[in-house]
Amino acid sequence: MTRKSVCIIGTGIGGLTAGALLTKHGYKVKIFEKEPLIGGRALSFDASSMSFDDYKKLLSRFHMDVPFSEPYLKTIFDKNMLNGYKLDLGYHAIGGGVLSNVNNILSELNDQVGILESYVGLIKEDGFDFPFLSKIDKFKIFPNIFRLLFASEKTLKRLDSVSMTETIKRYGKGKMKLILEVFSRSITTINNLDKISTGEMFRAQRNLYRGSKPVGYPKGGLNSITEKFADYICQNGGEIELEKPVEKIIINNNKATGVLVEGKEHLFDIVISNILVQDLFKIADEKYFPKKYVKEIKSLVGTGSLCAYYSLKKVDPSLIGKTFHFIERNVCVEGNDAVGMIDFMATIPDAGLSPSGEYLVQSYIICNPKEARDEKTLKTLRELLDKNLNQLIPDFRSNLNWAIYPAIWHLDGVAKTIDNKKPEIKTPVNNLYLIGDCVKAPGIGFNCALNSARILADILKNSTI
Ligand SMILES: Cc1cc2nc3c(=O)[nH]c(=O)nc-3n(C[C@H](O)[C@H](O)[C@H](O)COP(=O)(O)OP(=O)(O)OC[C@H]3O[C@@H](n4cnc5c(N)ncnc54)[C@H](O)[C@@H]3O)c2cc1C
Structure with missing residues (x-):
């Protein structure tokens, strides 16, 4: 045949x-x-072998730009400060950790990839919670979460046209409210809860919980x-x-x-x-x-974000390998509140993404495609990324080798909105x-x-x- x-x-x-x-x-x-x-x-590309012009061209072909960096981007390239680094176009966290869909599919090809994985913490004004949910929180909220996570496909279909704003009004009290507000945004990369479909959110959540930690990133x-x-x-x-x-x-x-x-x-x-x-x-x-x-x-339409890569001279060992969410209220973005992530998975020595003795911290803050091209909004978002890193590493600038902030206005090809x-x-x-x-x-x-x-x-x- x-x-x-x-x-x-x-x-x-x-x-x-x-x-x-x-x-x-x-x-x-x-x-x-x-x-x-x-x-x-x-x-992902080997940044050591990339020239300044090729990097700029590459980003522009993927609907991206670098509005900020420290020092100037050209200086970073001229001084070979990216030697030994491997970067993505912009920071990625893959939902699902070790047991993610990737290894599920690779196992059909008799292969596997090494995955770094982490629970997620929450950055607060006075420090952070890690993990986000304490055992008592889990005990209190799990009956509700389970009901939604294990709902039938028929129920999820009905919830497809129900916005997260409505779901939060109904189920969101105390910590449950905060969880729904943060996770629904970070999973969909959309800040506007009116636009996030409850059905889609729980389908995606369900897809993430297969027994491994919620976020992952491939070694190398x-x-x-x-x-x-x-x-x-x-x-x-x-x-x-x-x-x-x-x-x-x-x-x-x-x-x-x-x-x-x-x-x-x-x-x-x-x-x-x-x-x-x-x-x-x-x-x-x-x-x-x-x-x-x-x-x-x-x-x-797609989704957007402002990412930040920070290269640091040292990182507190208690942060290495961990990932944190943050939520910033009353920001100049659609949806009013902006959610982001600061991720230390790449600081694990065998992550294979930075030279020995230098630590790569990856992060992003969500915005829509239009906001990702608006200079004023990007400036505010950059300040929020820096502020949240500073909550975790006070005076991080004294440890900074360099920082690059790629903005992206086609992160998801099509946003999963209602x-x-x-x-x-x-x-x-x-x-x-x-x-x-x-x-x-x-x-x-x-x-x-x-x-x-x-x-x-x-x-x-x-x-x-
Ligand atoms: C900066 C950034 C951060 C992201 N962060 C996350 C994250 O944290 N978590 C997450 O899950 N997802 C994230 N994403 C989204 C994720 O990368 C995408 O969902 C995924 O990679 C899309 O894959 P795809 O198969 O749809 O195709 P694409 O990656 O869009 O690939 C399409 C391919 O087609 C090629 N092509 C286009 N036109 C032609 C043509 N005419 N002929 C031949 N080839 C063509 C393109 O060059 C490209 O290689 C992020 C994306 C970006 C850009």
């Missing part, structure tokens, strides 16, 4: 995961990627995950071509039949797009899709599928992209294409 051929457009985590799973299921996989590096937004950076998927594809007969942007998806008689790359037609049985869904109609003629579908996809209707994996065009964090799949961000690939692999396994 001849193997079905599959073309995947993009090496995001969704594209690579789908590529690996479909390779395993016997498909002949070819991936075209427009950039010189794999990983898409889940991209995100590329330790993406490279495993890429290696599996290439070692099992698949191909990945870098710097090969797909110019067009070829559609005939309502069926995707191939792609156009460098002016040449490549024919495939199945075409899978992993690109930002809002960009789909740049490479697929919209006349082949229902007008309502095109309009809905074009109206979808008004954003994510498209299904199967499109109205036959043999054309969508994957990544822009489509309907459980979880947020990285996990949504992984899960979409898992669902697609199951759809194709059971199909007769």
Whole structure:
């Protein structure tokens, strides 16, 4: 029997995961990627070998910029201050720790990745709580949390159109209120509780609780995950071509039949797009899709944030390996309160992200895509990041080697808000599928992209294409 051929457009985590799973299921996989590096937004790079100009260019291609740094960004590069560092485009925390979806899927390929994981604490005006919930808190609130976490899919569907504002009014008293306010924001990267869907929030929460700690990060950076998927594809007969942007998806008689790359037609049985869904109609003629579908996809918006990477000369050993949330009230952001995270997982010596004797602290504060491009808002958000780090490490500046603050206005491809209707994996065009964090799949961000690939692999396994 001849193997079905599959073309995947993009090496995001969704594209690579789908590529690996479909390779395993016997498909002949070819991936075209427009950039010189794999990983898409889940991209870690060796900062020692990156020039100032290449870094700026790379960020701009992923809807990012660096509004602040200490010292000037150019000086950081000129003085080789990033030697020995591995950085992501911007800070990532992967929901689910050691037992996350990543290792679930990698185990199907007989592989695993080392994951750092942490409980989450809360920074307060007078210090911090770690973990966020004491044993007594857990005892008090768990009956309510369990009811929501283990609700049936029918109940969650009903809660899809209920905002977190309403849920908090109903269930949120004392610490439970604070938990719902902080976690629903940090999980969805949306500050505006009116826009967060209760159903989606609890689906994502449920996805995180598999027995491991709530946040994780791969040892050696995100590329330790993406490279495993890429290696599996290439070692099992698949191909990945870098710097090969797909110019067009070829559609005939309502069926995707191939792609156009460098002016040449490549024919495939199945075409899978992993690109930002809002960009789909740049490479697929919209006349082949229902007008309502095109309009809905074009109206979808993502999420944003301001990240901060701090390189410190020393860190209090009691902070090493821990992650903290914070919530800032009455800030100039949509939703009024802004939630963020300060993460010391990368300061663990075997994290493999900084040179020996230097400590990398990663952090972010949530904002919307428009706020992530507004100088005044970014200035306030930067002050809040610094203020919260200072709560944990008083006078951290006296220990600072450098700080870089990347702003991002396309963090999640499509925000999981009540008004954003994510498209299904199967499109109205036959043999054309969508994957990544822009489509309907459980979880947020990285996990949504992984899960979409898992669902697609199951759809194709059971199909007769
Ligand atoms: C700074 C930052 C911080 C983040 N923090 C978190 C976090 O803490 N937790 C979390 O879960 N998620 C986080 N995310 C989101 C997470 O990175 C994404 O959800 C995930 O990586 C999306 O993967 P994807 O498969 O949807 O595709 P993408 O990563 O969007 O990949 C799409 C790929 O397609 C390629 N491409 C585009 N057009 C073409 C074309 N025409 N031809 C060929 N290739 C093309 C692109 O170059 C890219 O490689 C963050 C994202 C950013 C940017």
